[in-house]
Amino acid sequence: MNITDRTIFIPGATSGIGRALALAFAERGNTVIVGGRRTELIDELRRSHPAIDGVVIDVADAASVQRAADEVIARHPDLDTVVAMAGIMAAEDWTSPAGFLASAERTVETNLLGPIRLIGAFIEHLLTCPDATIVTVSSGLAFTPLRVTPSYNATKAAIHMLSESLRLQYEGTSVGIVELVPPAVQTDLLPGHAENPQALPLEAFVAEVMGILEREPDVREVLVDRVRFLRHGEARGDYDEVVRMVNATDPHGQR
Incomplete structure (x- = not known):
């Protein structure tokens, strides 16, 4: 993925990793178009950065996704990159339905169906581009589970396998798949997580990501150094130890 001269739509870009x-x-x-549910946050971003455009989108609402896609393509017909950034994370207690069911349904709706809807809304357009990219966003927790966030872990594991599968389906087309795999990053994904000293500072994470993309334009998985511990535990043969360490030292979760 070349990171200059692109037209990029990033839903979920009014805060956190997406905004950065x-x-x-x-x-x-x-050319960057941000998307989010809250008009005031989009307007604030556009005022402070006039070169950035924005549209309202709720990836948990199929009609909203299609409206936003139509608007983005109409205003930016040279769109060639979609970053499926939007996601939520919640602690859950799976010992009773009252402790997890509603949260699990919201998480699947946003984290898994949201990217699926985005791809469905944009893929016909992207296939007409000479060089297009879909960036999916999984997590280190797709490979090493955090005890308190089962649904989040599961949706991110699904995004990883979706990325692998779409890469096979789009082979021979103009559309490439790049999977971004964040570790714990200092954002507000969970309450208080922006101050978590065990998480990677947001600015450092984004700087490392952009460096990887610049050095490796054909990269399939964007892995900052901090996430390799989680990503490759099973391959290294120390998966059980990695799971133990993550759940002993990081009660707040990972992005």
Whole structure:
């Protein structure tokens, strides 16, 4: 994935990793369109960064996704990159339905169906581009589970396998799949997580991501150094120890 001269849509870019990536891409001269549920956050971002466009989108609402896609393509017909950034995370207690069912349904709706809907809304357009990219966002927790966030772990594991499968389906087309695999990053994904000293500072994470993309334009998985411990535990043969360490030292979760 080249990271200059692109037109990039990033839903879920009004805060956290999505916002930081949007600014980083815009600083490199790309055309960036952010998406989010809250109009005031989109307007604030557009006022402070006039080169960035924005649309309202709720990835948990299929009609909203299609409306946003139609609007983005109409205003930016040269769109060639979609970053499926939106996601939620919640602690759950699976010992009773009251402790997890509603949260699990919301998490699957946003984290898994959301990216599926985005791809469905944009894929016909992207297939007409000479060089297009879909960026999926999984997590280190797709490979090493955190005890308190079962649904989040599961949706991110599904995103990883979806990315692998789509890469096979789009082979021979103009559409490439890049999977971003964050570790714990200091964002508000969970309450208090932005101050978690065990998490990677947001600015450092995004700087490392952009460096990887610059050095490795054909990269399939974007793995910052901090996430390799989680990503490769099973391959190294120390998976059980990695699971133990993650659940002993990080009660707040990972992105």
